[in-house]
Amino acid sequence: MVKHLLSIDQLSPSQIELVLKTADSFREVGTRTIKKVPILRGRTVCNLFFESSTRTRISFELAAKRLSADVINFTGDARSSLAKGESFKDTAQTLQAMGVDAIVVRHSSAGAPHRLSRWVEASVINAGDGAHEHPTQALLDLYSIREHFPSFDGLRVGIVGDILHSRVARSGVAALTKMGSQVTLVGPPTLIPPAIEGWGAEVSYDLEGVLPKLDVVYLLRVQKERQNEQLVPTLREYATFWGLDRRRVELMKPEAIIMHPGPMNRGVEIAADVADLERSIIIDQVTNGVAVRMSLLYLMLGAADRAVEEVPVG
Amino acid sequence: MDPAGEADITCDVLIAGGRIEAVGTGLDPGRAEVIDIDGAIVAPGFVDTHVHLREPGREDEETIASGSAAAVLGGYTAICAMPNTDPVCDNAAVAEKVAATGNFLGLTHVIPAGSLTHGLEGEHLAAIGEMATCNARVRLFTDDGHGVQDARLLRRAMEYLKGFGAICAEHCDDESLSDGGHMHEGEYSSRLGLRGQPAEAEELALARDIVLARMTGVRFHALHVSTAGSVEIIRRAKAEGLPVTAEATPHHLTLTDACLVDYDTNFKVNPPLRSPHDVEVLRAGLADGTIDNIATDHAPHAAQEKEAEFEAAPPGLIGLETALGVIMGELVEGGLLTLGDMVRRMSTTPARILGLEGQGGPVVPGAWANLVVFDPGARWTVDPGKFASRSRNCPWAGKELVGRVLLTVFQGRVVGRDGHVFTGAPVGILAS
Numbered sequence: 001m002v003k004h005l006l007s008i009d010q011l012s013p014s015q016i017e018l019v020l021k022t023a024d025s026f027r028e029v030g031t032r033t034i035k036k037v038p039i040l041r042g043r044t045v046c047n048l049f050f051e052s053s054t055r056t057r058i059s060f061e062l063a064a065k066r067l068s069a070d071v072i073n074f075t076g077d078a079r080s081s082l083a084k085g086e087s088f089k090d091t092a093q094t095l096q097a098m099g100v101d102a103i104v105v106r107h108s109s110a111g112a113p114h115r116l117s118r119w120v121e122a123s124v125i126n127a128g129d130g131a132h133e134h135p136t137q138a139l140l141d142l143y144s145i146r147e148h149f150p151s152f153d154g155l156r157v158g159i160v161g162d163i164l165h166s167r168v169a170r171s172g173v174a175a176l177t178k179m180g181s182q183v184t185l186v187g188p189p190t191l192i193p194p195a196i197e198g199w200g201a202e203v204s205y206d207l208e209g210v211l212p213k214l215d216v217v218y219l220l221r222v223q224k225e226r227q228n229e230q231l232v233p234t235l236r237e238y239a240t241f242w243g244l245d246r247r248r249v250e251l252m253k254p255e256a257i258i259m260h261p262g263p264m265n266r267g268v269e270i271a272a273d274v275a276d277l278e279r280s281i282i283i284d285q286v287t288n289g290v291a292v293r294m295s296l297l298y299l300m301l302g303a304a305d306r307a308v309e310e311v312p313v314g
Numbered sequence: 315m316d317p318a319g320e321a322d323i324t325c326d327v328l329i330a331g332g333r334i335e336a337v338g339t340g341l342d343p344g345r346a347e348v349i350d351i352d353g354a355i356v357a358p359g360f361v362d363t364h365v366h367l368r369e370p371g372r373e374d375e376e377t378i379a380s381g382s383a384a385a386v387l388g389g390y391t392a393i394c395a396m397p398n399t400d401p402v403c404d405n406a407a408v409a410e411k412v413a414a415t416g417n418f419l420g421l422t423h424v425i426p427a428g429s430l431t432h433g434l435e436g437e438h439l440a441a442i443g444e445m446a447t448c449n450a451r452v453r454l455f456t457d458d459g460h461g462v463q464d465a466r467l468l469r470r471a472m473e474y475l476k477g478f479g480a481i482c483a484e485h486c487d488d489e490s491l492s493d494g495g496h497m498h499e500g501e502y503s504s505r506l507g508l509r510g511q512p513a514e515a516e517e518l519a520l521a522r523d524i525v526l527a528r529m530t531g532v533r534f535h536a537l538h539v540s541t542a543g544s545v546e547i548i549r550r551a552k553a554e555g556l557p558v559t560a561e562a563t564p565h566h567l568t569l570t571d572a573c574l575v576d577y578d579t580n581f582k583v584n585p586p587l588r589s590p591h592d593v594e595v596l597r598a599g600l601a602d603g604t605i606d607n608i609a610t611d612h613a614p615h616a617a618q619e620k621e622a623e624f625e626a627a628p629p630g631l632i633g634l635e636t637a638l639g640v641i642m643g644e645l646v647e648g649g650l651l652t653l654g655d656m657v658r659r660m661s662t663t664p665a666r667i668l669g670l671e672g673q674g675g676p677v678v679p680g681a682w683a684n685l686v687v688f689d690p691g692a693r694w695t696v697d698p699g700k701f702a703s704r705s706r707n708c709p710w711a712g713k714e715l716v717g718r719v720l721l722t723v724f725q726g727r728v729v730g731r732d733g734h735v736f737t738g739a740p741v742g743i744l745a746s
Contacts, residue, residue, distance in 0.1 A: 087618060087621070087622060088622055088623055088626075089618075089621050089622070107623065109623035109624060109625040109626065110506055110507040110508050110577070110624065110625065111506065111507075111508070111577030111623070111624040111625075112623050112624075114576055114577040115577055115579075115622075115623060115624065129507070130507050130508075130625070131507035131508075131509075132506055132507030132508075133507070167507060170505070170507060193503075193504035194499055194500060194503075194504055194510065194512075195499075195500045195501040195504055196501070196504050197501075198501055198505075199504075199505075
């Protein structure tokens with residue numbers, strides 16, 4: 001397994017398969033009364049979060065704790081660390097000096113995990129950097145898709161919304177295309193990044209035209225704070241053209257599923273009743289997130305390239 | 315190598331009293347020191363139209379002394395210092411201080427550029443006339459770091475400059491379009507999730523500037539041109555006969571936005587590293603003379619400011635000590651430029667743009683002895699730890715370059731030799 005996980009690009013399809021397969025065992029651990037295994041006892045994982053996040057931090061914290069690692073949480077404000085006080089590098093080296101084994105980093109600045117990995121000995125796991133990547137989200141999404149479809153090969157996935165600012169989309173496209181799926185990015189032209197021919201994804205501005213072909217409809221959160229950048233006239237208009245409501249769900253294939261990385265804006269990218277449909281697997285994504293992160297921490301810190309059969313989950 | 319004068323010949327050069335006394339074979343040195351540079355090339359010293367010396371204000375990053383020493387090691391006998399210091403060079407006092415410090419050091423000709431607007435704020439004209447007529451004789455004016463965004467103000471600046479025969483130099487950037495960008499907008503900015511600066515932001519500003527240059531008749535110089543579209547705009551302006559010149563940097567001529575894949579902040583510059591197509595067109599423009607000269611945009615930054623998140627790091631890289639090696643290795647060995655082309659673009663032409671006497675050749679008896687001697691075949695590995703510059707933000711660290719400066723002669727005195735700078739011993743006390 002890789003030393004750092006900064007980008008999905010670093011993982012081969014077989015490494016991704018290993019992460020998912022290993023996660024199966026850990027998924028089972030999460031259903032037990034005593035949800036803890038002693039695999040990473042004595043190891044220390046630091047959650048270094050420079051951007052507010054509840055679900056990702058808790059998910060990583062639970063994953064590490066269920067593996068019996070010691071967990072420390074450092075929550076900083078990127079702006080204050082940039083403008084004054086301790087620099088990012090000093091914070092990193094301070095943690096290093098205290099002997100952490102892995103640093104899970106969330107930062108509003110793209111590339112911050114890359115920078116961090118140059119300054120520390122610990123393994124760095126990217127938990128979301130600006131508009132760059134969110135590789136563990138992509139892995140848990142793959143895991144969740146795999147629970148519904150036998151193979152990624154030829155699967156048609158539509159990612160809908162603010163692709164321009166979305167780290168979930170960047171990691172998702174890379175992971176899905178690597179596994180053989182066909183991705184279509186859907187949204188207004190202002191929210192599609194420039195020069196993305198190399199992504200291997202199709203682009204459409206027409207959600208209703210694309211919906212009948214999709215196996216997975218992946219909705220991205222509309223970031224309300226982007227409102228003043230003149231990317232869409234109003235949220236109302238966004239919902240009118242690119243929001244998933246009951247009427248549009250009728251256009252989907254019967255077996256197609258709905259996904260969302262959370263947190264949702266009900267009534268904007270997803271209608272409230274659609275979020276609660278049977279085919280919406282948004283809550284499963286959250287559950288799977290813990291198992292996939294356990295798998296990753298185990299493979300990166302505990303097991304080198306040991307096969308899943310050797311995982312001592314008993 | 316004498317691009318401005320006679321054909322290239324193998325010969326001796328006798329220097330006395332600061333000037334070239336004789337050029338020819340079998341010269342009698344008399345009591346002069348003889349320096350054997352057999353096999354090396356003697357050329358007029360390089361002239362850089364674009365450096366940042368950071369003094370006054372950020373002497374931790376560079377000083378006029380350390381920047382001059384870096385120039386010496388790079389073979390430069392004249393450097394034009396941008397006005398974005400603290401305080402800004404927007405008045406005669408700062409301009410005279412910079413020029414006088416350079417003179418006092420006696421390492422290279424330090425030429426201050428003045429700002430176009432007061433405090434680089436883009437709102438009111440700077441004291442252009444006072445700077446142009448003070449002892450520093452400022453000739454080039456720019457708000458480099460930013461373009462002047464207000465067309466009305468730039469028009470007035472251009473008209474006013476004309477009255478003093480001065481040059482308007484612009485960092486072409488329409489900030490309403492590039493605002494917030496950290497790299498070139500394209501394939502890599504999309505992949506890396508960094509906000510992009512579209513090529514069109516430079517091209518829009520350049521096109522506007524050329525329209526205003528035509529309107530006002532000012533001498534216009536485009537700083538660090540970086541896009542294919544900009545080359546085309548300059549080509550058309552020249553075809554029209556407008557008094558327009560343009561520079562390009564070694565980094566824009568050799569590096570692309572792909573260099574940013576690891577978020578290494580030493581590759582973060584403004585204008586940003588562009589696409590391979592832009593580099594190709596820029597090189598062609600340099601070869602055919604559309605781009606007049608090579609300038610380094612030497613921009614020192616403190617380590618703690620570069621060792622930050624990519625978006626938080628300031629743009630800029632240092633280039634004085636690597637320019638020859640990069641250009642020789644990539645463009646001369648690559649077959650784009652002859653040695654003569656290179657010397658013209660690094661010496662003769664920039665000296666002419668800045669209107670410098672005694673710089674840029676010709677290497678003839680009676681001329682000031684401002685010379686560089688370099689070994690065109692020497693291969694060396696860049697170690698920023700050995701730089702004379704106070705900063706280390708060099709993207710070529712660890713890279714092998716071709717072509718090394720052996721000697722730098724400024725006003726007849728050997729100021730640099732084999733990587734050492736001879737600071738001399740200024741005898742006078744700087745007059746107030």
